[in-house]
Amino acid sequence: MNTKTKSTIVLMVVLSIGSVAFGRIKLVALPERAATVIRLDNPAATLIEEERVLTLQQGLNNVDFSWKGVSIDADSIRLQALDNPDKVTLLSVSYPPNEAALVWDISCKGDFAETVRISYLLSNIDRLITYKAVADKAETAVDLKSYLVLRNFSGEDFEQARVLLDYGEAFEQGIDHEETKQMLFLRAPKVPIRKIWTFDAAKLPWDPEKLENQNVGIPVSYRIVNDAGSKLGKFAMWGGKARIFQDDGHGSTIFLGEDVAPLVPVGEKMELYIGDSRDIVVTQRKMTDTRINLRKNNKGRVVLYDTDEVITAKIENFKDSAAALTMIQHIPGQWDMDKCNLKYVKKDANTLEFEIELPARTESGPATKELTMHYHRRNIRQ
Amino acid sequence: MKRIILMLFVVVAASSPSFAKVDLVTLPSRDTVQLTIYNSADLTLVRESRGLTLKEGANSLQFSWANTLIDPTSLGMLPKASADKIDIAELTYPPRVRNLGLWNIESGVSGKVPVEITYLTSGLSWRAFYMGTLTQNEKAMRLQGYVRVTNNSGEDYENAQTRLIVGKVHILDEIAELARRQYPYGRPGEVVPRPAAAPVERVRARGVRVLEAAVAGMPERPKEIKKEGLSEYFLYTIEGTETIPTGSAKRLLSFEVDDVPVVNLYKYEEQRYGAGVVRFLSFKNDEEHNLGDTPIPGGRLKVYRNADDRGHLSYAGQSSFKYIPVDEDVELNLGPVANVVVEPKLMDYKTENHRFDRSGDISGWDEVRKFTIEVKNTRDIGVKVEIKRNFDTPYWKLDRGGDFGDFEKVDLDTVKFTLSLTPRSAKKFEYTLRTYHGERQEDWTGARS
Numbered sequence: 001m002n003t004k005t006k007s008t009i010v011l012m013v014v015l016s017i018g019s020v021a022f023g024r025i026k027l028v029a030l031p032e033r034a035a036t037v038i039r040l041d042n043p044a045a046t047l048i049e050e051e052r053v054l055t056l057q058q059g060l061n062n063v064d065f066s067w068k069g070v071s072i073d074a075d076s077i078r079l080q081a082l083d084n085p086d087k088v089t090l091l092s093v094s095y096p097p098n099e100a101a102l103v104w105d106i107s108c109k110g111d112f113a114e115t116v117r118i119s120y121l122l123s124n125i126d127r128l129i130t131y132k133a134v135a136d137k138a139e140t141a142v143d144l145k146s147y148l149v150l151r152n153f154s155g156e157d158f159e160q161a162r163v164l165l166d167y168g169e170a171f172e173q174g175i176d177h178e179e180t181k182q183m184l185f186l187r188a189p190k191v192p193i194r195k196i197w198t199f200d201a202a203k204l205p206w207d208p209e210k211l212e213n214q215n216v217g218i219p220v221s222y223r224i225v226n227d228a229g230s231k232l233g234k235f236a237m238w239g240g241k242a243r244i245f246q247d248d249g250h251g252s253t254i255f256l257g258e259d260v261a262p263l264v265p266v267g268e269k270m271e272l273y274i275g276d277s278r279d280i281v282v283t284q285r286k287m288t289d290t291r292i293n294l295r296k297n298n299k300g301r302v303v304l305y306d307t308d309e310v311i312t313a314k315i316e317n318f319k320d321s322a323a324a325l326t327m328i329q330h331i332p333g334q335w336d337m338d339k340c341n342l343k344y345v346k347k348d349a350n351t352l353e354f355e356i357e358l359p360a361r362t363e364s365g366p367a368t369k370e371l372t373m374h375y376h377r378r379n380i381r382q
Numbered sequence: 383m384k385r386i387i388l389m390l391f392v393v394v395a396a397s398s399p400s401f402a403k404v405d406l407v408t409l410p411s412r413d414t415v416q417l418t419i420y421n422s423a424d425l426t427l428v429r430e431s432r433g434l435t436l437k438e439g440a441n442s443l444q445f446s447w448a449n450t451l452i453d454p455t456s457l458g459m460l461p462k463a464s465a466d467k468i469d470i471a472e473l474t475y476p477p478r479v480r481n482l483g484l485w486n487i488e489s490g491v492s493g494k495v496p497v498e499i500t501y502l503t504s505g506l507s508w509r510a511f512y513m514g515t516l517t518q519n520e521k522a523m524r525l526q527g528y529v530r531v532t533n534n535s536g537e538d539y540e541n542a543q544t545r546l547i548v549g550k551v552h553i554l555d556e557i558a559e560l561a562r563r564q565y566p567y568g569r570p571g572e573v574v575p576r577p578a579a580a581p582v583e584r585v586r587a588r589g590v591r592v593l594e595a596a597v598a599g600m601p602e603r604p605k606e607i608k609k610e611g612l613s614e615y616f617l618y619t620i621e622g623t624e625t626i627p628t629g630s631a632k633r634l635l636s637f638e639v640d641d642v643p644v645v646n647l648y649k650y651e652e653q654r655y656g657a658g659v660v661r662f663l664s665f666k667n668d669e670e671h672n673l674g675d676t677p678i679p680g681g682r683l684k685v686y687r688n689a690d691d692r693g694h695l696s697y698a699g700q701s702s703f704k705y706i707p708v709d710e711d712v713e714l715n716l717g718p719v720a721n722v723v724v725e726p727k728l729m730d731y732k733t734e735n736h737r738f739d740r741s742g743d744i745s746g747w748d749e750v751r752k753f754t755i756e757v758k759n760t761r762d763i764g765v766k767v768e769i770k771r772n773f774d775t776p777y778w779k780l781d782r783g784g785d786f787g788d789f790e791k792v793d794l795d796t797v798k799f800t801l802s803l804t805p806r807s808a809k810k811f812e813y814t815l816r817t818y819h820g821e822r823q824e825d826w827t828g829a830r831s
Contacts, residue, residue, distance in 0.1 A: 123570070123571075124569065124570045124571065125570065126570040128567055130455070132458070135613070137612070139613060149567050151565075151567055151568075151569065151570055153565075153569045153570060176476075176477050177477060178477035178478055178565070179474065179475065179476060179477045180474070180475040180565060180566055180567050181472055181473070181474045181475070182455075182472060182473040182474075182475075183471070183472045183473075184470070184472075207793075210654075212715075213680070213702045213703055213704045213715075214704055215550075215680070215704045215705045217550045219552075220613075220614050241554060243456070245427075246612060246613050248612055248617060249612075252416060252418075252429060253427070253429075253500075254418055254427065254545075254547060254612055254613075254615065254617060255418065255420070255425070255427045255502065255547075255551065256551065256613055256614075256615075257551045257552040257553065258552065258553055258554055259552060259554070260554060273552050274551075274552055274613075274614075275549060275550050275551045275552045275613075275614055275615075276549075276550040276552070276614065277614040278549070278550065278614070278677075278705045278707060279614065279677065279707045281707070281710070285792070285793040285794075286793060286794050287791070287793060287794055288776065288794055288828075289776050289794055290776055290777065290823070290826065291823065294824055299739075299740065300739045300740055300745070318677075318707030318708055318709055318710055319611075319707075320611065320708075361708065361709060363669075365668075365709050366707075366709050366710070
């Protein structure tokens with residue numbers, strides 16, 4: 001048990017003669033905690049495994065396991081004999097009244113010291129993952145570092161424990177109650193990235209001219225693929241806060257932005273939104289929206305119609321470098337495209353995605369592309 | 383006030399970082415410090431270089447930041463020499479101690495090692511503001527851009543290289559809120575509260591005295607601000623170093639351009655500005671306008687006019703403007719005016735082409751409106767006037783006559799007339815607007831323009 005602070009988890013071997021009654025305890029042994037494992041592979045719960053040596057007597061033994069000030073899921077507690085499992089039998093588990101404790105009744109076929117492993121789910125001890133990435137000046141690759149943050153607010157001090165994640169090697173680490181430790185556990189230099197600008201017509205204002213003194217920022221993201229080509233791909237990357245910096249070319253860095261990375265399985269991509277570009281300007285306008293092909297009922301009332309719609313979008317790149325804008329347009333319901341001057345991919349029934357390559361600004365002004373979408377929505381009921 | 387303290391404990395027993403075994407404490411001072419201050423968020427990246435005297439084996443380095451606004455989760459340390467022999471094993475936030483971090487460093491070398499410590503702090507901010515001085519004929523403007531850097535971080539940063547970031551950064555948590563947390567990463571299962579108030583407000587509430595300019599030892603010319611693009615941002619690096627004690631601010635000249643040709647633009651749009659005319663000053667952030675080197679960060683512009691030959695000024699108004707990329711047009715809204723007048727008059731109204739359904743009720747009709755628009759420039763300078771008209775329906779036809787200037791269909795129900803007027807002149811034009819209603823929309827064959 002921990003020597004620095006008061007113990008909160010206590011294990012007692014209650015040696016009794018002839019009876020299990022607590023009033024007749026003759027000797028109490030407090031076995032030391034030996035190898036301890038903190039297993040953090042499940043983000044929802046932390047499993048503690050600790051080994052202790054119990055001095056068992058032939059016959060019935062009571063082992064009292066109690067905890068105070070810590071939150072242990074009582075139903076999760078397990079006991080496993082390691083040295084002589086065939087000679088040690090767990091007969092029953094009883095819970096004393098009004099106490100955070102349980103008593104194991106153990107039958108033993110001889111007098112010996114037995115190493116047992118006690119495991120339980122302990123609350124308020126967990127781990128977080130954070131990322132720090134430094135992009136090169138050209139924004140083609142990042143030096144990626146990932147940190148493991150151990151947080152122990154369980155009430156229990158762990159002087160030394162083997163800490164296990166669901167990947168990577170186990171390591172020895174002590175952590176006290178209310179202590180937080182941050183450790184570097186992944187370093188991946190020069191991970192290729194792709195920079196993406198996205199204009200989603202459903203999320204951003206269409207006409208910046210109608211906004212008073214406000215820029216419309218086009219979201220900018222970095223895309224990282226968790227695969228061998230990116231020098232990653234060995235295991236799923238846990239989700240966590242990612243802070244992204246960039247080499248400024250003067251031996252220093254600037255902070256580009258931060259985002260929450262989701263859990264990224266091997267082969268999947270991670271997209272980190274870093275900030276907004278105000279040097280790409282999209283001005284989208286609806287130029288036509290009328291009803292055509294009216295169909296009427298016997299009373300002359302329109303019951304079904306189509307539409308004739310034209311949307312134009314002017315995309316200007318004021319940057320002195322080229323950019324690839326992903327433009328997302330939405331057309332609800334049943335529709336068909338009459339004419340569209342740019343190529344698109346239909347992502348689903350109502351979503352169109354355009355990949356628009358924008359050259360850099362020239363001396364004569366911003367690089368400009370225009371999208372004109374002439375489409376009809378069909379069979380709309382009045 | 384110096385609140386960030388760095389202590390180095392050289393641990394005798396390499397196996398344990400326990401304080402009882404510390405035999406030497408050094409306080410390495412900052413050699414250099416660099417501040418990169420953002421304006422879209424309350425955020426500054428601080429980079430300090432310090433020289434640590436390390437011992438071979440385990441070293442413990444204590445970093446404390448009481449009464450500052452540092453985000454403890456952002457702390458980072460990098461050795462700038464012998465990096466392969468120095469392992470920064472972990473950063474511990476000890477229990478029951480606030481504003482303190484402990485780095486455990488395994489060193490394969492002994493002696494002085496330069497390290498770089500970085501962190502994010504709140505409380506430093508900057509903003510851009512501008513002064514424009516129009517020539518008497520209002521055809522050109524002297525434009526002066528300033529930046530004002532304010533330090534309310536709780537820490538004095540002496541002789542700091544100061545850099546400013548123009549751009550919109552995405553952050554998840556307010557740095558000030560992270561700095562106030564009891565535990566740097568919170569507790570498991572804890573719901574992190576949102577920040578209560580903007581830090582700027584808090585600073586105002588404390589009544590911190592803000593000092594303007596007055597820099598000791600200022601050389602004969604103002605400091606230059608170097609500007610360069612990085613990712614989606616622009617980085618302004620102020621020449622030399624700055625000392626901005628906590629509670630103080632400093633104003634620096636960012637740029638000064640003498641002759642920016644400007645257009646006196648007047649706009650009329652009932653739906654947006656009501657019945658009056660709004661004055662704009664328009665120019666472009668490009669070479670032709672003696673600008674265009676870098677984007678112009680958003681800020682407030684105060685516009686003056688040279689009132690006479692003796693340098694007296696008159697105040698024309700002020701305007702806020704947004705971030706202006708290179709080559710983009712700038713339109714500065716100086717507010718409503720009375721000396722340029724736009725008067726639309728409905729001269730005639732009728733309905734016609736009625737349709738009737740089987741019950742004899744009206745099922746379609748046209749509305750025809752004839753407007754006369756009179757534009758008067760009472761000023762002694764030439765002006766450009768933009769008139770926008772909104773129709774509330776996409777089913778319309780427009781016939782126009784008279785001196786209507788340039789005409790443009792802006793979108794499905796908006797058109798724009800652009801006219802140029804010489805000093806003290808007037809123009810007049812007409813248009814007839816036919817709108818289609820009910821069943822008559824079936825006969826509509828497209829907006830004629």
